Amino acid sequence: MTGRDTVAGTLARSAQGHRGLTTIEHDGRSTELSFEHLYRRALSGAGRLIAEGLRPGDRVALVIPDVSAFIEAFFAVQTAGLVPVPLVPPAQAGDVATFGRQTRQLLIASRAAAVLTTADVAPLLDLPDVPRPLRLLFVDALASGPALAAPVPVAATATALLQFTSGSTAAPKGVVLSHRNLLTNVSNIAGPHGLNVTPDDVGVSWLPLYHDMGLIGMLLTAVWCGNHAVIMSPVLFLKRPTLWLDTISRHRATVSFAPNFAYELCLRRVKPSQIEALDLSSWRVAGCGAEPIRPDTLQAFADRFAAAGFRASAFMPSYGLAEHSLAVTMAQDGIVVDRVDAGRLGHDSVAVPVQNGSPAVRIVGCGRPFPDHEVRIVSEAGMPLPDRHVGHVIARGASVMRGYFDDDDATTAALRDGWLDTGDLGYMTDGVLFVCGRTKDVIIRQGRKYHPPDLESAIADVDGLRPSGVVVFAVSRIDEADEVVAVLEARASLTTDRVVDAVRRRVRETAGLEIDRVVVAPPGTIPRTTSGKVRRGETRARLEAGTLLTGGNLTP
Amino acid sequence: MLYNLLDTLSEPTGHASGADAPLPDARIDADTREILKRLSRKPVDPTPERELMADLGYDSLLVMELVGELEDHFDIAVPLNNLTHIRTVGQIVDEVRRLVAEQGQRA
Numbered sequence: 001m002t003g004r005d006t007v008a009g010t011l012a013r014s015a016q017g018h019r020g021l022t023t024i025e026h027d028g029r030s031t032e033l034s035f036e037h038l039y040r041r042a043l044s045g046a047g048r049l050i051a052e053g054l055r056p057g058d059r060v061a062l063v064i065p066d067v068s069a070f071i072e073a074f075f076a077v078q079t080a081g082l083v084p085v086p087l088v089p090p091a092q093a094g095d096v097a098t099f100g101r102q103t104r105q106l107l108i109a110s111r112a113a114a115v116l117t118t119a120d121v122a123p124l125l126d127l128p129d130v131p132r133p134l135r136l137l138f139v140d141a142l143a144s145g146p147a148l149a150a151p152v153p154v155a156a157t158a159t160a161l162l163q164f165t166s167g168s169t170a171a172p173k174g175v176v177l178s179h180r181n182l183l184t185n186v187s188n189i190a191g192p193h194g195l196n197v198t199p200d201d202v203g204v205s206w207l208p209l210y211h212d213m214g215l216i217g218m219l220l221t222a223v224w225c226g227n228h229a230v231i232m233s234p235v236l237f238l239k240r241p242t243l244w245l246d247t248i249s250r251h252r253a254t255v256s257f258a259p260n261f262a263y264e265l266c267l268r269r270v271k272p273s274q275i276e277a278l279d280l281s282s283w284r285v286a287g288c289g290a291e292p293i294r295p296d297t298l299q300a301f302a303d304r305f306a307a308a309g310f311r312a313s314a315f316m317p318s319y320g321l322a323e324h325s326l327a328v329t330m331a332q333d334g335i336v337v338d339r340v341d342a343g344r345l346g347h348d349s350v351a352v353p354v355q356n357g358s359p360a361v362r363i364v365g366c367g368r369p370f371p372d373h374e375v376r377i378v379s380e381a382g383m384p385l386p387d388r389h390v391g392h393v394i395a396r397g398a399s400v401m402r403g404y405f406d407d408d409d410a411t412t413a414a415l416r417d418g419w420l421d422t423g424d425l426g427y428m429t430d431g432v433l434f435v436c437g438r439t440k441d442v443i444i445r446q447g448r449k450y451h452p453p454d455l456e457s458a459i460a461d462v463d464g465l466r467p468s469g470v471v472v473f474a475v476s477r478i479d480e481a482d483e484v485v486a487v488l489e490a491r492a493s494l495t496t497d498r499v500v501d502a503v504r505r506r507v508r509e510t511a512g513l514e515i516d517r518v519v520v521a522p523p524g525t526i527p528r529t530t531s532g533k534v535r536r537g538e539t540r541a542r543l544e545a546g547t548l549l550t551g552g553n554l555t556p
Numbered sequence: 557m558l559y560n561l562l563d564t565l566s567e568p569t570g571h572a573s574g575a576d577a578p579l580p581d582a583r584i585d586a587d588t589r590e591i592l593k594r595l596s597r598k599p600v601d602p603t604p605e606r607e608l609m610a611d612l613g614y615d616s617l618l619v620m621e622l623v624g625e626l627e628d629h630f631d632i633a634v635p636l637n638n639l640t641h642i643r644t645v646g647q648i649v650d651e652v653r654r655l656v657a658e659q660g661q662r663a
Contacts, residue, residue, distance in 0.1 A: 027633050065636065096640045124640070235636060238617060239624030269621070446617070505610050514615045 006179045007160050007220065008042070008079040008151035014226035015039035021222065023068040024232035024247070026239075031068050035226065038075060041143065045076025046152065048145025049114075052135060056081035056152055058113035059162055060137075062210070063103060063121055065089035067233050069139045070209045071219065073116050076142050078160070081152030085110045085162045085174070086210035090124050098510055100126030106164055107134065109172045110405065156180045162405055163212055165322045165449055174405030175322045182216060184398040185325035186224045188370040189217060194330045195255055195285055195316075197221075202282075203229035204253040206237035206244050211447070213290050216326040217257055237262070242270045249278045249308075257287030257318075259447040260294055261481070263301045281309030287330070289318035290447040292435075292481065293364040295337050319366035319435055323420055325399040328375060329433050331367035338363045338434055349390040351427045351434065365432045373397030377428055382416075385427075392439060393426045394419045441536055443474040443484055443513070450513050452536060455486075458510040464490050464499040468533075471526055472507075472515075473540045487519045487539055487548070489526055496520050521549055578660055581653055584630070588649045591625050604646030612645075626652060632659050 003009050020034030054060065060077045062084055064070040070086075077084040087106055090099040104126045107115060114135040117125065122136065160179040164172055190197040203222050207214030209231070222229035230251050237244045245266065248256055288298065302312035313334045320327040339360040340351040354360045369375040377391040378384055385391040400420045403411035414421050425437035443450040455472040459465070469489030474482035486507070490499045500518045507513050525548060527538040542548040592602040597613030600606060608614040614622065623634050626648075632655040642648055 026636055090636075090640050099640065235620065238620035239627070265617070501610070508609050508615075512616050 004224075005156040005183065006078075006151070006154055007182065008075070008081075008154075010183065010220075010224045011035060011039050011042060011075055011078070012151060014223055017226045019226055019228045021071065021219075022228070022230040022251070023071065024230065024236060025067055026065070026233040026235040028236065033068055033071065035223065038072065040147070041072050042075035042079040043149075043151075044145040044147040045072060045142035046080035046145070047148050048142050049076060049080040049082060049137070050148075050152070051146060052114070052137060054080065054082055054113055054135075056154065057083060057159070059083045059085050059110050061085045061087050061103075061107055061110060061112040061115040063087045063089055063115060063117040063125065064139060065121065065233075065235075066118065066139075067209065067231055069118060071231070072142060073139050074209070074215075074219075076145075077116070079148065079151040081154045081158075083159050083162055085112055085164070086215060087164070088208075088210050090121060096124055098512065099124060106172055110162055110164070110174055154179065156183075159402070161215075163215075163322050173407065173410060176402045176405050177325055178402055181325050181399055181401060182220065183224065185327060186216060186220050188373070188399070189221050189327050189330070190225050191370075193332070193368070193370050194327065195221070197225050197227060197255075199225075199227065201225075201227050201255055202251055202253045203227065204232070204244070204248045204251060204256040205229065206232045206234050207257065208234045212320075212322045212326045213257060213259075213447070217287075238265075241265045242274045245270065245278050245280065245305075245308075246274075248283055249280060252282040254282055255285045255287070256283065257285075257289065259290040260288060260292065260297055261446045263288065263297050264294075267297070267300055267304060275305065275308050278305070278308035280305055281311075283310060283314050285316050286310075286314040287316045287318055289320060289327075289366075291444050292476070293317050293366075294481075295335060295362050295364055298335055298364075317364045317366050319424075319433060321422055321424075323401045323414060323422070324395055324397075325401070327370075327399075328373070328395050328422070329367035329369055331365055331432075333365075333367075336365035336432065338365060338429070345390065345436070351388045351390060351429070351436075361436075363434045363436050365434055367433065368431045369395070369433075370397065370399070373399060375428070375433055376419075377426060387429045388427050390425055390427045390436060393422045393424045393433070393435065395422060396420065437476050441473060443472075443482055445482060445484065445513060450511055455507055455511055455513070456534075459486070459488075459503050459506050462499065462502045462506055464502070466491060466523055469523070469526065470503075471534045471536050471539045473536050475540065475544060483516045484513065485517045485519065485540075485543065486515050487521055487526060487543065489523050490520050519543070519549070525549065579630070579656055584653050584656055585649050587629060588626065588652050589645065591629060592622065592645060592648065595622055595625065602645045604644065604649065606645045607643050608645065608648070609643075622648075630656050632656055 004013055014035040022032055024030045060082050062073055064073055074084050087103055114137050116137045118139055156179045159176055160182050161177045163175045165175060188194055203218055205214055205218035209215050230247055298315050315335050316331055318327060318330045339354055339362050341354045342359045342361045344350050344352045345361055374396045376384055376394050378394055379391050396419045423438055423440040424435050425439055426433055426435040441452045452472045456470050459470050466489040471487045474484050476482055486503060504515050507515055527535040529535060589602045600611055627634055
């Protein structure tokens with residue numbers, strides 16, 4: 001029962017070894033946390049949670065900014081047979097009001113029995129409307145719990161994690177993952193079609209632990225393997241990107257993952273004198289995922305950091321999503337760039353390789369599916385498509401989620417006969433997956449997801465806008481970051497600049513997102529359905545085709 | 557086992573710990589605004605009532621970069637929860653002054 005088929009069981013097993021984690025907090029404080037010590041803390045923390053009246057299967061929200069406190073709380077919850085619900089802590093959620101609102105909505109949506117947090121964060125929580133019983137518990141109390149002798153037994157098919165994919169306020173979607181889902185994915189990430197981990201591998205991560213890539217890709221993978229990993233605060237990285245590379249250098253780390261923007265941040269902010277002091281020759285897997293991969297960024301990073309011993313062959317472009325636990329494919333051959341005809345891709349949805357000279361779109365290969373997992377490209381109607389034809393990316397295997405929490409409609413829409421509709425568009429060739437767009441309206445920025453209906457409803461009551469006169473969407477650029485566009489129908493009586501400023505400000509404050517382009521248009525510009533709903537896809541298509549406005553007012 | 561990673565890594569700055577006289581407020585004010593202006597995405601003078609995000613074009617990433625720069629320059633540690641209340645240039649300057657006064661003698 002405490003075998004390797006549950007999350008707590010994997011910790012119990014790794015606790016028999018001699019390795020552990022190094023945690024580095026946002027102020028630079030570093031702590032050694034052996035797996036053996038972490039396991040003992042988890043047993044006493046679990047005892048405390050049970051003494052508080054929590055019962056197996058209860059959901060416990062984690063709102064914890066500190067790295068080591070989060071890790072201890074996560075494993076205490078697992079060891080008690082409870083279900084952790086990691087939420088975004090303040091400071092990374094934006095202002096206090098936004099944090100309070102988002103957290104309250106997710107506590108309600110998850111029907112959490114308890115929120116586990118710190119004394120610093122508790123006053124920022126906005127709990128009055130949250131249905132009771134909801135217990136407010138502090139991580140400090142976990143240490144003094146009456147230790148259990150062993151983890152509370154749970155089935156491998158039981159829920160191990162409820163992961164909210166974004167701060168969506170209109171319709172928060174919680175991804176339900178079982179122990180089997182998680183550990184199947186983790187074992188493949190660690191295995192020969194993933195990182196191919198050996199006992200001497202050392203991981204470094206600054207990725208947030210409330211996000212799947214940090215939590216599953218680094219923390220759970222390290223615990224499952226029993227390998228040494230250094231887990232640092234994302235805030236520390238954002239303040240000083242060079243500390244990520246410095247930590248890899250000083251720990252002789254071999255594996256570290258980050259979204260594209262992190263490599264860009266290093267190019268912009270790590271100074272030449274700092275590069276001289278680095279030794280990145282130990283870094284054998286530099287993973288890249290969670291947002292569109294730009295070959296230019298990776299190439300520039302490889303060139304710049306070659307002086308510190310970095311090898312371009314270390315790059316491992318990867319593709320995944322929360323609904324597939326985390327990883328779907330991880331490239332084994334470094335960066336493989338497919339140069340395809342831009343016109344044929346756009347008009348015929350076919351990826352035709354081009355010779356040098358013709359206008360090309362460059363798409364990075366993300367590797368092949370894991371053993372016992374399948375990836376297919378299908379048409380709108382669900383028919384399999386041949387190689388190099390762009391269609392919906394669907395995936396099947398034991399990593400696929402059980403469903404969305406409390407949302408049968410969304411679950412039915414996402415899962416058909418065991419196949420997960422990823423919402424992404426792509427093509428395959430020689431068994432390698434190339435991702436080149438999305439079918440859903442989700443906006444991805446710096447690895448975080450934003451939902452247009454949330455942004456539109458946040459803007460809706462800005463002074464000067466016509467009723468339902470706003471559409472927000474992303475224009476995907478394939479090998480660049482999304483451009484976020486808002487199209488507004490404004491009342492003529494107000495000056496455009498003021499409305500544009502107010503809209504930008506509202507989105508920034510409620511969602512922490514910066515709009516790249518605001519288009520102010522005359523009434524009647526936005527296409528609508530017969531029932532008056534805005535047609536987002538059509539608006540985007542007309543904007544891209546240049547037919548949305550006829551001499552309208554464009555604001556940069 | 558604790559050690560302060562930042563102490564071992566931060567580059568020498570003009571106001572590293574060990575400076576004898578406390579920094580005058582005018583200097584803190586001028587230096588803070590200079591840093592705010594240097595990182596800003598808009599050519600706007602950072603007067604006290606200006607808002608970081610709305611007026612100076614800061615986003616959440618750039619705010620973190622700003623915090624890193626201020627910490628290095630003034631040799632202070634900015635507690636994270638304080639950030640969630642700050643909107644204007646004036647509030648940033650006040651916060652830096654307060655932290656310099658509070659943490660100035662620690663070395």
